[in-house]
Structure formats: structure tokens, C-alpha cells
Amino acid sequence: xxxxWIGIGVMGSSMVKNLLSAGHECFIFTRTKSKAxxxxxxxxxWKDSPAQVAENADIVGMIVAMPSDVESVTMGENxxxxxxxxxxxxxxxxxxxPLLAKKIAQFANKKDISTLDAPVSGGDIGARNATLSIMVxxxxxxxxxxxxxxxxLGKTIEYQGPAGAGQHTKMVNQILIATNMIGVCESLIYAExxxxxxxxxxxxVGSGAAASWSLSNLAPRIxxxxxxxxxxxxxxxxxxGIALTEAKAMGIELPGLDMSYNLYKKLADEMNxxxxxxxxxxxxxxx
Amino acid sequence: xxxxWIGIGVMGSSMVKNLLSAGHECFIFTRTKSKAxxxxxxxxxWKDSPAQVAENADIVGMIVAMPSDVESVTMGENxxxxxxxxxxxxxxxxxxxPLLAKKIAQFANKKDISTLDAPVSGGDIGARNATLSIMVxxxxxxxxxxxxxxxxLGKTIEYQGPAGAGQHTKMVNQILIATNMIGVCESLIYAExxxxxxxxxxxxVGSGAAASWSLSNLAPRIxxxxxxxxxxxxxxxxxxGIALTEAKAMGIELPGLDMSYNLYKKLADEMNxxxxxxxxxxxxxxx
Numbered sequence: 001x002x003x004x005w006i007g008i009g010v011m012g013s014s015m016v017k018n019l020l021s022a023g024h025e026c027f028i029f030t031r032t033k034s035k036a037x038x039x040x041x042x043x044x045x046w047k048d049s050p051a052q053v054a055e056n057a058d059i060v061g062m063i064v065a066m067p068s069d070v071e072s073v074t075m076g077e078n079x080x081x082x083x084x085x086x087x088x089x090x091x092x093x094x095x096x097x098p099l100l101a102k103k104i105a106q107f108a109n110k111k112d113i114s115t116l117d118a119p120v121s122g123g124d125i126g127a128r129n130a131t132l133s134i135m136v137x138x139x140x141x142x143x144x145x146x147x148x149x150x151x152x153l154g155k156t157i158e159y160q161g162p163a164g165a166g167q168h169t170k171m172v173n174q175i176l177i178a179t180n181m182i183g184v185c186e187s188l189i190y191a192e193x194x195x196x197x198x199x200x201x202x203x204x205v206g207s208g209a210a211a212s213w214s215l216s217n218l219a220p221r222i223x224x225x226x227x228x229x230x231x232x233x234x235x236x237x238x239x240x241g242i243a244l245t246e247a248k249a250m251g252i253e254l255p256g257l258d259m260s261y262n263l264y265k266k267l268a269d270e271m272n273x274x275x276x277x278x279x280x281x282x283x284x285x286x287x
Numbered sequence: 288x289x290x291x292w293i294g295i296g297v298m299g300s301s302m303v304k305n306l307l308s309a310g311h312e313c314f315i316f317t318r319t320k321s322k323a324x325x326x327x328x329x330x331x332x333w334k335d336s337p338a339q340v341a342e343n344a345d346i347v348g349m350i351v352a353m354p355s356d357v358e359s360v361t362m363g364e365n366x367x368x369x370x371x372x373x374x375x376x377x378x379x380x381x382x383x384x385p386l387l388a389k390k391i392a393q394f395a396n397k398k399d400i401s402t403l404d405a406p407v408s409g410g411d412i413g414a415r416n417a418t419l420s421i422m423v424x425x426x427x428x429x430x431x432x433x434x435x436x437x438x439x440l441g442k443t444i445e446y447q448g449p450a451g452a453g454q455h456t457k458m459v460n461q462i463l464i465a466t467n468m469i470g471v472c473e474s475l476i477y478a479e480x481x482x483x484x485x486x487x488x489x490x491x492v493g494s495g496a497a498a499s500w501s502l503s504n505l506a507p508r509i510x511x512x513x514x515x516x517x518x519x520x521x522x523x524x525x526x527x528g529i530a531l532t533e534a535k536a537m538g539i540e541l542p543g544l545d546m547s548y549n550l551y552k553k554l555a556d557e558m559n560x561x562x563x564x565x566x567x568x569x570x571x572x573x574x
Contacts, residue, residue, distance in 0.1 A: 182543035193537045205460040
């Protein structure tokens with residue numbers, strides 16, 4: 001198939017690589033052309049704007065940074081929706097606002113273009129090995145058509161409901177991580193202060209009722225003093241901000257998420273650690 | 288070996304059963320004799336007080352409810368330490384105060400009795416199948432001597448340091464669970480309000496970076512409306528109270544644990560759900 005793609009970051013580059021390997025023809029655009037060089041060498045075709053990427057594509061995929069980027073790349077001047085043909089499908093893999101996903105769907109549907117919001121989890125490794133969890137909202141018939149496409153990119157592919165439902169599901173994912181990260185950091189701070197050997201403590205608590213992905217994967221990094229990003233603090237703040245906005249609009253209070261958001265904001269704004277990994281929350285909790 | 292045992296609740300009865308099966312001679316006492324009947328039929332020997340349980344034992348094990356019970360059963364009148372012989376070992380499996388564990392150790396050591404604080408995680412199933420995680424503090428030489436004893440009762444056996452270190456490790460375990468439970472409940476509240484199908488959402492978020500034991504095991508119960516106790520709210524409040532007291536004594540702040548403790552207190556004191564399972568936290572967060 002002819003696939004257009006916007007956004008060649010850590011995630012996007014691996015995803016396009018997998019699409020090329022599966023034999024698809026890929027037209028690509030990203031803000032910084034140098035990031036696309038390896039893919040161009042691997043056979044991807046460079047285009048100078050989102051509109052040009054989209055004009056001959058059956059499917060347009062995208063994974064960019066912020067909701068504002070999603071908005072301009074889709075509905076903006078030279079956005080993909082200015083050139084996509086009726087009957088084609090737009091798939092946004094960015095973690096973005098459920099409300100924006102609905103807005104894009106309405107905008108696109110008027111042109112007989114269908115949309116899927118399809119945020120992912122699984123990180124750079126998941127993108128590389130095509131083991132991502134992809135949470136999909138939008139037009140069900142289009143979802144069913146893209147079975148092969150999604151399976152080229154991920155492993156756990158779940159349809160979650162109408163436009164925005166994929167984003168809402170990703171928000172559920174981030175709410176879970178947000179609060180658990182507080183516990184992971186507090187538990188290490190307690191362990192150290194109590195004079196325990198944190199590595200040995202993990203042997204006792206790592207596989208029972210206290211077990212979690214964050215504990216197994218991020219606590220060992222904190223113990224080693226490794227705060228390099230697997231997932232950026234500033235991206236996590238963006239996600240939590242979206243979840244809090246949606247929660248407010250729905251009239252629910254999420255005090256744990258709220259606490260985590262404020263701690264991460266402090267970490268980024270006052271402690272200048274926005275480009276560290278999410279495990280740096282440790283510093284916002286340690287006195 | 289001759290083993291004395293105090294406390295025949297859900298955990299204690301399975302643990303003594305495993306000791307009997309391994310061929311040990313077991314003397315038992317518990318507050319409510321009727322709870323001991325099945326064990327007596329299985330070969331355990333009933334005694335009328337902790338002191339009598341302990342008088343001929345090489346090892347005394349115990350798992351009771353509250354730190355105040357631990358204190359009276361050990362150092363109180365008719366407590367086990369009134370009759371235990373020099374060279375014998377007291378093992379307390381109760382989740383209790385690290386400070387109390389140190390106090391008991393000092394008291395016992397004067398009589399040449401050594402002590403181990405050895406709280407467990409893994410619940411009723413772990414006790415029955417001898418797959419408990421046992422977190423041990425206290426005299427290292429005694430720990431080494433009890434290798435077979437511990438392996439009869441659990442699977443993950445870790446020595447964590449001097450008296451109190453086992454309890455501190457269990458506190459780490461409870462701190463992790465406390466904060467994560469907020470996230471599990473908030474994520475379900477968000478999912479429902481957003482119109483998602485929570486069971487389907489778990490398929491997307493259950494095995495990636497948001498994964499945790501509590502999510503896999505307790506979220507499905509919340510969705511089904513099952514709030515029966517795997518672990519009692521009131522016991523969890525006891526544990527978190529100990530952790531907060533210790534944290535305060537060590538001069539550290541744990542805002543996530545604090546939030547969880549207050550939500551669970553509200554659940555028990557204002558909403559009368561102290562005898563529900565910890566997953567009932569859902570009700571304290573849902574408006």
C-alpha cells in the first residue's frame with residue numbers, strides 16, 4: 001500500500017522501518033529532514049510537506065510531539081487533510097487530546113476521510129520490535145480494514161470505541177503510571193533512610209503484590225543513579241495535563257494524578273529536569 | 288524439630304499445616320480455640336498459653352494481628368519469652384512495627400534467645416502453597432540455621448539486615464501497594480466516565496508500562512463489583528500507619544502514602560468498609 005507518514009522521531013523511525021520491511025511504499029515528512037536520512041536510504045520517499053505526503057496515500061500515519069503539532073499537521077494549512085482523498089484513512093499514533101481526536105474526525109468525515117486515534121505504549125523497544133500496544137478509537141470499519149497495517153507495527157491491538165476512545169485509553173495507561181511512580185520513588189526513599197540495601201529489598205518485593213512494570217524497570221535505574229530518558233518528564237507532563245483537563249471536563253477528581261502532575265511540574269519547572277526520564281521523580285520527592 | 292506457634296488465622300493455619308507436613312512437632316495456641324480444631328486433628332498439640340507453647344520449643348513462630356498483640360504474646364505476662372530457653376529462636380511473621388521488633392530483640396537477647404522479624408507477602412494462597420515472600424531481619428546466624436524452616440513456609444526468602452529490617456522491607460512493600468491502589472481506582476473511574484469498556488481497556492493497558500499486580504488482580508474484581516477481602520482495609524490501615532510513624536521518626540515525607548492512608552481511613556471510619564478488601568478504595572475516590 002501507499003503510506004504517508006509524518007513524524008520521524010525515535011518511535012516514528014522504527015515504525016516506518018517496519019512498514020518498509022513489510023513491503024509498503026512510504027512517503028515521509030518530518031520537521032528536521034536530517035532525522036529522515038536513514039529511512040530515505042532504506043527506501044522511503046521524502047516529501048516537503050504533510051500535504052505532499054498525503055496526496056497519493058491510501059493511509060496516512062503520524063506520530064508527532066504535542067497536540068498543537070497534531071492540529072497543524074492535520075487541519076492546518078498544508079496539513080494532510082487538505083490533500084487526502086475520499087475513502088482514505090488517517091491514523092494518529094500521537095498521545096494527544098481525546099477532544100482534538102473528535103474534532104479531527106468531524107473535520108475529516110466531511111471530506112469522506114475516516115480517522116483513527118491510535119496512541120501506543122511500549123516505548124522505543126516496542127516500536128523497534130513491533131510489540132507496541134496500540135489503543136484504537138474511531139471508525140470501526142476502517143479499523144477492521146487496517147488489520148495487517150496495525151499488526152506490522154504492534155502486538156496488542158485493541159479497538160476501544162468511537163473517535164477519542166484510543167486517546168482516553170492511553171490516558172488510563174498514564175494515570176496508572178503517574179500514581180505508581182510516586183510509590184516507586186517513596187519506597188526507595190524509605191528503604192534508603194531505613195538503612196536497607198535497596199537492591200536486596202527489590203528481591204523481596206519485586207514479584208508479589210507490590211510488583212509493577214515501573215518497579216521492575218525504573219527502580220533499578222534510580223538505584224544505579226541512571227536518570228536518562230526512557231520516557232521524557234516533559235512528555236509525561238503533557239499527557240497528565242491532557243488527562244486532568246479531560247477529567248475536569250467530565251466532572252471527576254483524580255487526586256493521585258493531580259499530586260503526580262504537580263510533582264512532575266516541580267521537577268521540570270523548578271528543578272530543570274524536563275529532559276530527564278520519568279524516574280527522576282525521585283528528586284522531587286527526596287528532600 | 289519442636290516448633291511452638293501462636294496465631295491460627297488464615298495465614299497461620301496454612302503455615303502450621305505445612306510445618307506438620309514436613310514432619311515437625313507443633314505446639315499451638317490462638318485466642319479462639321475453635322480455629323485450631325482442624326490443625327489439632329492434623330496432629331498439632333494444643334497448649335493453653337503462649338508461655339506453654341514455648342516451653343519445650345526449639346523455634347517459636349507467630350503471626351498475629353496487631354503490634355499490641357505481638358507485644359503481649361512475646362514480652363507480656365505468659366508471653367513466649369517468659370519460658371523460651373537460651374539458644375532458641377523466636378520468629379515473628381506478623382507485619383508489625385520495626386521499632387517493636389528492635390525492642391523485642393533487645394529484651395530476648397538478654398536471655399540468650401535470638402529473634403527474627405519475618406513479615407510475609409503472598410496472602411492466603413502464598414501461605415497455603417508455601418510460595419510466600421519472607422522478608423527477614425535480625426540475627427544472621429539464626430537466619431542461616433533456619434534455612435529449612437523458612438523454605439517449608441515460603442519461596443522467596445531474603446535476609447534484609449538487623450532486627451527491624453524485615454519489618455522495614457514489608458513497609459516498602461506496603462508503600463508500593465498504597466500509592467498504586469490510588470492509580471488503579473482512578474484509572475477505572477476515568478475509564479467508566481469516558482464511556483470506555485473497562486474490561487477491554489485492561490487488555491490494552493494490562494501488560495505494558497502500566498502493568499502491576501494490583502491492576503491484574505484487583506481491577507477485575509472492582510469491575511465485577513467484588514469487594515470481598517483478599518486483604519482487609521483495616522489491616523492495610525494498620526500497616527500504613529506503622530510506615531507513616533517510621534517515616535516521621537526518620538524525618539522523611541511520603542505524600543503519596545499519606546494520601547492513601549487518609550483515603551483508606553475515610554473508607555473505614557466514614558464509609559464503614561474496614562472489613563472489605565483493599566480494592567474498595569474505589570468507593571473513597573468515586574463521587
